Amino acid sequence: MHSFEGTAGRGTLLTFDCYGTLIDWEGGILAALRAAHAEAAVVADGQLLGEFHAAQNRLKTSEYRPYRQLLTETALEVARANGWDTSDQLAAGVPASIPSWRPFTDTNPALVRLAAAGVTLGILSNIDDDLLAGTLKHFEVEFDLLGTAQRLRSYKPAAPHFERGREWAAGFDQWLHVAQSLFHDVVAATALGVPVLWVNRKNEPRPDDADPVHVAPDLAAAAAWFLP
Numbered sequence: 477m478h479s480f481e482g483t484a485g486r487g488t489l490l491t492f493d494c495y496g497t498l499i500d501w502e503g504g505i506l507a508a509l510r511a512a513h514a515e516a517a518v519v520a521d522g523q524l525l526g527e528f529h530a531a532q533n534r535l536k537t538s539e540y541r542p543y544r545q546l547l548t549e550t551a552l553e554v555a556r557a558n559g560w561d562t563s564d565q566l567a568a569g570v571p572a573s574i575p576s577w578r579p580f581t582d583t584n585p586a587l588v589r590l591a592a593a594g595v596t597l598g599i600l601s602n603i604d605d606d607l608l609a610g611t612l613k614h615f616e617v618e619f620d621l622l623g624t625a626q627r628l629r630s631y632k633p634a635a636p637h638f639e640r641g642r643e644w645a646a647g648f649d650q651w652l653h654v655a656q657s658l659f660h661d662v663v664a665a666t667a668l669g670v671p672v673l674w675v676n677r678k679n680e681p682r683p684d685d686a687d688p689v690h691v692a693p694d695l696a697a698a699a700a701w702f703l704p
Contacts (some may be wrong), residue, residue, distance in 0.1 A: 487648055487649035487650065488594075488595050488596065488648060488649065488650050488651075488652070489595075489596045489598060489621075489641075489644060489645055489647075489648040489650070489651040489652075490590065490595055490596070490597055490598070490651075490652055490653075490654055490702075491597075491598040491599065491600045491621070491623075491641050491644070491651070491652075491653045491654065492597070492598070492599055492600070492653075492654045492655070493599075493600060493601060493632075493653075493654070493655035493656060493657060493660065493661050494599050494601040494603065494608070494611065495574075495577070495601065495602075495603065495611075496655075496656045496657050496677075497654060497655050497656040497657075497661075497675050497677075497695070498579055498580070498583045498587075498615070498695070499577050499578065499579055499580070499583070499611060499614070500577060500578055500579070500580055501577065502521075502525055503577070503578075504573060504574065504576075504577030504578075505525065505528055505570070506521055506524060506525065507573070508551075508569060508570040508573040509524060509528070509551065509554065509570060511569065511573070512551065512555075512562070512566045512567065512569050512570060513555055513558075513560045513561075513562065513566070515558065515560045516558075516560070519558070524554075527554050527557065527558075528550060528551075528554055531550045531553040531554055531557070532546065532547070532550040533659070535549055535550055535553070536631050540625075540629045540630060540631070542604050542625075542626060543571065543602060543603050543604045543607065543625055543626070543631075544568075544571040544572075544604050544607065546631075547570050547571040547574075548564065548567045548568045548570065548571055549567075550570075551566075551567035551570040552564070552567045555567065571607065574603075574607045574610065574611065575607060575609075575610020575611060575613070576610075577611065578614060579614050579615065580677075580694065580695065582694045582695045582696040583615070583695050584614075584615060584616045584617075585696065585699075586695035586696050586698065586699035587615060587616065587617045587695070588616050588617055589699050589703060590617075590699055590702060590703070591617040591618075593702075593703050595702070596620050596621070596648065597617060597618075597619045597620060597621075598619060598620060598621030598622065598623065598641070598644060599619050599621070599622050599623065599624075600623040600632070600637040600638070600640065600641055600653065601622075601623070601624055601625070601637075602624075602625045602631045602632055602637075602660065603624050603625055603626070604624065604625070604626045605622075605624055605626050605627065608622065608624055621644050623637055623640040623641065623644075625637075628640060632657075632660040632661060632664060633659060633660050633661070633663065633664035634664075635664075635668060638653070638664065638665060638668050638670050641653060641670065642670070650671075651670075651671065652671050652672070652673055652689065653665050653670055653671065653672045653673070654672070654673045654675060654695075654698060655672060655673075655674065655675065656674070656675045656676070656677050656678075658674075658680065658683060658686055662674045662686045662688055663683065663685050663686050666685060666686050666687045666688070667685070671689050672688050672689065673688055673689060673690045673691075673692065673698055673701075674686065674688035674690070674691045674692070675692055675693075675694060675695060675698055676691050676692070676693060677693065677694060679693070
């Protein structure tokens with residue numbers, strides 16, 4: 477039922493991770509942290525992102541709370557670990573900046589092409605509804621289905637986002653999840669038997685526990701594979 481034949485069109489559901497796949501998540505995080513803390517300007521991008529990812533993944537293991545709160549806690553942890561002066565107000569500026577984060581340059585042309593072909597588009601994202609509402613204004617298409625952490629009370633790589641996708645997919649001929657993150661999406665989807673296309677924007681090596689149906693360097697190449 478949920479196998480993917482490699483050609484998208486009417487009767488096809490594509491769900492997307494949003495931040496990192498459609499939106500430049502890392503660019504947004506780096507800009508927000510450096511806006512809040514001048515000391516972050518001298519920390520290399522890779523180091524700062526590594527600290528942020530590690531702190532966020534540690535915090536996600538505790539009970540669910542809104543992503544705005546989770547991101548604030550993560551920013552506080554990164555600042556304190558580096559010995560920077562910080563406050564709840566400064567850290568809260570990181571999630572508050574999310575609606576200003578921009579799509580990758582390939583995102584909108586690819587989405588427009590897919591929508592024009594009759595593909596149904598959905599989002600499965602670790603985000604709050606109000607923050608996603610700001611992001612949706614940057615897209616040139618409408619997303620028919622939205623699955624957020626706020627609605628599901630869960631964060632990927634846990635199963636509820638993918639279970640919601642399966643529920644949606646019951647009304648379609650085929651479903652494919654499209655994502656950049658190995659940790660949050662590709663490996664988790666593989667483990668759950670969900671067909672996934674890996675948008676390998678960072679040219680990462682494929683781990684043994686990831687089995688995407690296709691790998692594309694960006695969304696333009698993914699759309700070209702969907703719609704040859």
